[in-house]
Amino acid sequence: MAANYSNSVYETSDLIHDFACSPCKDDGLNNEAEFFCDECKKYYCNNCVNLHNKLFRTHTVLGRQDVSKWLGYAGLSPIEICDKHGDKKLELLCEDHDELCCLICVSLTHRMCQSIKHIPDLVDGLKKQTDFIKLPADVQKINHRLQEITKKRTHNKESLKVSGKKLLAEIQSLRNRVNAKLDELEKKTNDILQDQLHEADDFLQDDIDKCTNLTYKLKSYLEPIQSQQDDNSYIAYKKCTDKMREAENLLKQLYAKPNKSLVFHEDPMIEQFLSGLNTLETLGKIFDENYVYKVKHRSQYTAKTQNDKRGSAITGIFLKTDIRKITGICELPGGEILITDYNNQKVKLLDSQYQVIDTYNLPNLQSHMCHIAGNETAVTLGYNGVHFITVTGSTLSVTRKLTFPHYCYGISHHNGNLYIGSSKAIYQYTMSGQLVKKVYEDNSAGVTVGRFTVSRDGTIIYIPASFHNKLITIDTSGNILSILKDPDLKSPTAVCVSDRGHVFVCSSRSHIVTQVDKEGKHKITTLVTKVDGLCYPQAIWFSRQSCKLIVGREGDKISVLELE
Structure with missing residues (x-):
């Protein structure tokens, strides 16, 4: 505000007042x-x-x-x-x-x-x-769009409230399950403790009874000796000396025995695991299904044994050997990794550090495997059907086999349903091998159904159509829900899905791993490319335990992508 002057100034002055007199x-x-x-x-x-x-x-x-x-x-x-x-x-x-x-x-x-x-x-x-004349209509249009997005956001807010209540129920359910598991562990530990206490008590009581019995007998034999009863003193003497020798032997045995003690050796992994949690989210994995992942760290491992074939090589335009190597990956609840090595016709068991700890030879091994439950997985063997492999300790073994009237190429499992691809079709079977239905078929090329994957909720099947450079998404009735074609999807070879529906695709010829939306309609982001050292990815797995992508690539290589 300009200062208040006692003398008037002319209107032409540069002074600007808030209000002029x-x-x-x-x-x-x-x-x-x-x-x-x-x-x-x-x-x-x-x-x-x-x-x-x-x-x-x-x-x-x-x-x-x-x-x-x-x-x-x-x-x-x-x-x-x-x-x-x-x-x-x-x-x-x-x-x-x-x-x-x-x-x-x-x-x-x-x-x-x-x-x-x-x-x-x-x-x-x-x-x-013209713009002025059109403005009312334009305003009406933009207002209509604003009202539409307002309605959508309002609906989204309400749906989030409903989802929030469901998630709270899931969190409480998780807490109850954790509590129940801890109660179960406590009860089992208490039962073991009580058994050991009873066992120690019986052991010690046996020694006490032996000592008490000898003490009583020695005392009873000593009485006639001390009273000098001629008739019984000799008999008492003989019996007493025998019991004395027995007591000496017993004392030697008892002195040699250490005192019984019980010590509780707690498993440090339990407390370490719990102390490493900031929230139950680490257990429950609360995720936005549209969340865009980024690669926090990349690492590479070699899953090779001494008896493996030499790696593939490309010389000029000639491919000396089949570049396909690791074609199937799955993770067990204990963190161990199973992979299928196509060139060496082996299933390999890796520890949590991605080192090979056991192998199992499977002639006619094809290109896919899936996790069934616990430590059991299933592997496709072409016309030899499907073999089920179980991990016991650090050892692989085939526990059962199923044969089918068609070639077995891709495989996936959900809730007791086995989905098997014949390279042109997908069939649904029971776990005993009984056909439920043919889900999908495409005869437009030699191999139209590759290493497909069923979503974690069992409602969607993602098919990497390598020959057509597409990702096809269908429901379990075979209806095509979407077809995604993108420059990054050159020969898509495998798909994996997180618990919350995040979808990841690896593409062999474009040397790329991408994230797509849950509906399979849009590419969300490119996570890793050939510039990052990725070549010919063939298999992919999302680790729910560590939030990592495990990618099988050319040769014996495994790329591990830590996500954030």
């Missing part, structure tokens, strides 16, 4: 107003207000303490008020900046601008412009 302004002077008359609708400086008050004693005069009310009394509508200088009227347009201005804006910000127009001069021409 109306009478002074009429006389060509530029004095700052300190009062506003509600009746006159005029502003007055200190000098002029005295004359006004003498002439109009009944008028309501507002001082600077009520300046917030001046605008309303001055007849300014909210649309006319300058956003930067709240008590000034918008009167001008700076065409250089296409910005509405008040007098203070022009003085402070637009003094050097070339084109300043008076707003009333622009009104007539504006009404004839």
